Amino acid sequence: MRISNRKLDHLLITTYYDVNHSVTTLLEEVLPVPRAAPEASLDEVDPSITLFGKRIAAPVIVSGMTGGHHIALEINRAIAEVVEELGLGMGVGSQRAAVKDPSLIDTYRVVRRVAPNALIIGNIGAAQLAKMSIDDVEKLVSMIEADALAVHLNVPQELFQPEGDRDFRGVIKAIEKIVEKLSVPVIVKETGHSIDPVTVSKLVSIGVEYIDVSGAGGTSWVRVEELRARNAGEASLAREASVYRNWGLPTAVAIVAARWAAPTACILAGGGVWNGLDALRALMLGADAVTVALPVLRAYADNGVDGVMAFLSRYVSELRKGMLMVGARTLRDLYATDYAL
Amino acid sequence: MRISNRKLDHLLITTYYDVNHSVTTLLEEVLPVPRAAPEASLDEVDPSITLFGKRIAAPVIVSGMTGGHHIALEINRAIAEVVEELGLGMGVGSQRAAVKDPSLIDTYRVVRRVAPNALIIGNIGAAQLAKMSIDDVEKLVSMIEADALAVHLNVPQELFQPEGDRDFRGVIKAIEKIVEKLSVPVIVKETGHSIDPVTVSKLVSIGVEYIDVSGAGGTSWVRVEELRARNAGEASLAREASVYRNWGLPTAVAIVAARWAAPTACILAGGGVWNGLDALRALMLGADAVTVALPVLRAYADNGVDGVMAFLSRYVSELRKGMLMVGARTLRDLYATDYAL
Amino acid sequence: MRISNRKLDHLLITTYYDVNHSVTTLLEEVLPVPRAAPEASLDEVDPSITLFGKRIAAPVIVSGMTGGHHIALEINRAIAEVVEELGLGMGVGSQRAAVKDPSLIDTYRVVRRVAPNALIIGNIGAAQLAKMSIDDVEKLVSMIEADALAVHLNVPQELFQPEGDRDFRGVIKAIEKIVEKLSVPVIVKETGHSIDPVTVSKLVSIGVEYIDVSGAGGTSWVRVEELRARNAGEASLAREASVYRNWGLPTAVAIVAARWAAPTACILAGGGVWNGLDALRALMLGADAVTVALPVLRAYADNGVDGVMAFLSRYVSELRKGMLMVGARTLRDLYATDYAL
Amino acid sequence: MRISNRKLDHLLITTYYDVNHSVTTLLEEVLPVPRAAPEASLDEVDPSITLFGKRIAAPVIVSGMTGGHHIALEINRAIAEVVEELGLGMGVGSQRAAVKDPSLIDTYRVVRRVAPNALIIGNIGAAQLAKMSIDDVEKLVSMIEADALAVHLNVPQELFQPEGDRDFRGVIKAIEKIVEKLSVPVIVKETGHSIDPVTVSKLVSIGVEYIDVSGAGGTSWVRVEELRARNAGEASLAREASVYRNWGLPTAVAIVAARWAAPTACILAGGGVWNGLDALRALMLGADAVTVALPVLRAYADNGVDGVMAFLSRYVSELRKGMLMVGARTLRDLYATDYAL
């Protein structure tokens, strides 16, 4: 199967099927303690933050999702337009396809063209990284003038893909090399089955400063592969995958564990952080910023660039109102705010 | 939109739609320990209490709900009749409308006319207060010969009202001024999204002695605004509001937290305290009296003044029977009674 | 309303309607730790116990339910036959009716006639007791040659009966007098809304040695009165009752609390102890014997004396098998057995 | 009823009816902490273990289920073929039938004929054992050239079988004798109602080194007997059984308790360990290997030998992938891995 076909499969399945974990992020267990008289104005609430040397209007980044297909180009363009306008950040999907087939480069490059000022993040799988030279990796960065490169770990997904990787050796070494040599910062992220605290420690020890925990409770890639295997008539692999649908630490647990393991790292919280109230909770638990994937894709499917704009501006508005309601004018205030469990 | 129209909207929506929080007050977690042989007679059980210098037959106050509309006049008259007869207390809804349009004054004044002896409480929003002189505020009091004035905080509601306030600065200062100067005591209340313990402390430090915590678990004003936004075609605001429907500390938590933050203040417990058993639990947790809103409105919608009479006398009867069943002849006894969680 | 009519109402409502508490006894939270190799034979398992000077084959007593009506006579006869044959114990319902109308005496006396050897327990309400001389009470005992007299507390039920008592003073004193003077032991029991540990202590201090805690989770008499009030068109009283349906400590809690308050008293556990496994759990929690009411009545309604026989022999068989499966040959063994919560 | 008929009943009922406990194993409460970057290859993951002197490819043993009937012969043959090919282990069902009727020996012997190298385990009830000489027992072993003999305890099942044993004395002594004298190791197992920690201690003290806890959460033999009793018109026994359907410690609890009671024994974990993820959890809790019964039978019913092959290879694959995802290359690694509760 060609990568771009698999990518199309993924877009269709995630858009139209129930691909969630059937457990929650546990973020709903976090009860923010309100401030009934916040002595502030909504105007004053400023959730902006500097990440990778860029100031963004809110700590909200659209996770890397796509590229490598003409449909991907449209999706990436739409997200980029909105992100540029709202002053947020976004990632592209794995750039592996473009490495193999340069004709696909435009499906990624569109992002920077449309969003010259926004925070843009490149993307490559950890397994691919191990096979690439530092120059090859720099090409991914320059392809989209990326502000940072996200390296994704996705062992669970690979294991339930018929054509997936089965050998995950050398990943840490490859990340270490990149962190040391690359011209931009490196983020290590999962894709919905969480990065655990032991791995967080190890990553910190090799110099990684940015980690997206991407925990359980949102999109489950094992579930996506279950559906794909079922469609392909691979009943046994589908059943294996169904057993592991909910693999990983729930996002709320993953945030707390990562913060505990890496008190000074920059923790991004993804995986089911799907509205501004959940973002508020993730930030209160210690995340520096949140990442969100699937709902953005669905907003696009629903109503194109307007759908994405509606979703992301509502998301930021929800976050700002939540901040006001707990009496936080800035993220720094927010980190100091009480919650109950 | 004119205030009185919004008021009518609110009456209709709260009467006919499901406007509850979809979480509970947590009062149901309080297990009163019975006294199987109470050595008392129901006659002897006396839940009367002195509030704002008036003796009321039971610590039950109908929360401020309405005014400013000819329908409001009928509702207020009905509640006032019952409250006068049963010897209870009641509040009127926000008197802001009457400030703007004196022709509406009668829709409030009816209360004192019908209930010359009952405990009557005025009402104004904290945001309005900041814009009023002390003389203006005294006019609200004299309009209904109020025994006390309730100042309501309702940040969450305002934030999800298209026309709502967005600036909440100066509220504390305005309350401080009023507390110092007004001829009657001031109650600070929320409208169903709770007053938190930090705000309770702050209020106490500026001289507030009466606080109605109005926690989550009963009427959710964010939910009401969600429904109103949806009707008005404001889909995005409606969705934002839906995310925050359950905002606030559940009433049981809010009572305990307020009592802890203000050991000697008078704590009123509202928000989903909808029958005499829940009232019993709220009092056992440390509240001095309870307030109840929505079910009174619905009892009126159901059967006019008779509906209100049936509801409130049942409520008091339930409370008195509950007191007897835990062996408490008075509220003082009740505060000393055991419960399990 | 004549007593016997109310008694008939009670029989019909409890037999055909859902009259349970809608909370459980919490006995299901007790996890008996099995003994996989008990080194015993079922024959050897002997749950017999001496109560009120009589040896009974198992610590299972049918609670007092009826009398005072020709239907009651048939029910009492059936239960007595079975109890005599199985060597168990039983109570009769309140003998108040027979005090007022001696023609009804036979509906109680039938029990002793049919069960000359069984443990038989008389019954009177605590409120009635206060109005009777010691000689009158002795007549209740002699009426059925009772081995003990149960005095029932039922404040919650009375409060939601239109014609019920409202004055519960003098109850403790009346019990104290009876305990001192009566020729047989006195049991104090509730009827499904529990006896709390404070009352247990008080009862012990006035000489009571037998207490049936009759907790929440089985038959709710407040619920029965709710249904009766609803039938009688007393909508408001019915609603009050519905609020208090689940009043009381769940039976499991009531047992532990009573044992804690009265380490050496004889604790009987009733209220929803409806099969031999729940009986096992109640005994493991510290009860000396169990009492069971409603399922016996329903077994009679289902299949007369044969239904009662089937129910009670199954109940004892379940208990004996449970004892074997935790490795207990006797009740003494059982009290020393482990459980987890 | 002849044994072989009862055996057929059991096969049919367990295959086609809901015979689970209606409580869970609690294994689902174990949250394995992932390793997002395991630095290993799936090839390297080696769950092999030496049991009873034989190396098996994974710690997965098909529990003893059948024998003594011509259908049993086919089932045993199918399981044996798969087990031989995958390098796993299996038990046969109780060999009691073959003791009574030597013409049935082939229905067991087929296993060793088809699986000359696999780990094969004989089976006899503890109650039978007490009546057999050591030579008789050796015959069971030699009948199938067993690598070990499983002695099953099944008190709960027997108690709810009309024709079941009621006397369980002498069991411990009989096991002690066998452990001392038999030419192969002895496993003591339950059949789904758990072996408790006290019994584990006792077994260890008489020299037993292998214990299959077979806890609650999978097949409930009391439930099977309930269905059989109901079919046979034994309504009362069926109801007794229904009360005890969930008897026993849930498997997760039983594993932890057994490991605590016998730190150095070999603990096998059965009872509802029905996929590779639950196996992973059971091993993380301290089991040395897992046993699985009912799903293998159903896989056979579904698709004969191919069904069994599909089930067991999927099971092992799930386990190996789970090991990789927690970063364990071997079982020794796995025992040292973290989990949260």
Ligand SMILES: Cc1cc2nc3c(=O)[nH]c(=O)nc-3n(C[C@H](O)[C@H](O)[C@H](O)COP(=O)(O)O)c2cc1C
């Ligand atoms: C359609 C789709 C494609 C994705 N492709 C990638 C990818 O190429 N690289 C990557 O690192 N993550 C990818 N992800 C994972 C997301 O970045 C994110 O970590 C995950 O979906 C969890 O976030 P969510 O619950 O908000 O969807 C993809 C997600 C979706 C929905």
Ligand SMILES: Cc1cc2nc3c(=O)[nH]c(=O)nc-3n(C[C@H](O)[C@H](O)[C@H](O)COP(=O)(O)O)c2cc1C
């Ligand atoms: C129809 C309606 C109108 C209300 N209007 C006011 C108001 O004008 N001022 C105010 O302080 N609270 C107002 N409230 C809030 C109540 O006073 C109360 O705090 C809240 O409804 C929670 O109590 P409940 O759960 O018993 O309804 C209103 C409530 C209702 C149902």
Ligand SMILES: Cc1cc2nc3c(=O)[nH]c(=O)nc-3n(C[C@H](O)[C@H](O)[C@H](O)COP(=O)(O)O)c2cc1C
């Ligand atoms: C039909 C019926 C009549 C009863 N009448 C009496 C009574 O006269 N006196 C009494 O002490 N308890 C009476 N009870 C209460 C029972 O003795 C028992 O305490 C209560 O029903 C809880 O037990 P259960 O859950 O097993 O039904 C009656 C119960 C029933 C079902």
Ligand SMILES: Cc1cc2nc3c(=O)[nH]c(=O)nc-3n(C[C@H](O)[C@H](O)[C@H](O)COP(=O)(O)O)c2cc1C
């Ligand atoms: C059809 C069937 C027959 C069984 N027969 C036996 C048996 O003869 N001897 C035995 O020790 N266990 C027997 N068992 C019990 C299993 O070995 C096992 O302990 C129990 O089923 C729990 O495992 P499970 O939940 O994976 O089914 C049998 C189980 C099944 C389903």
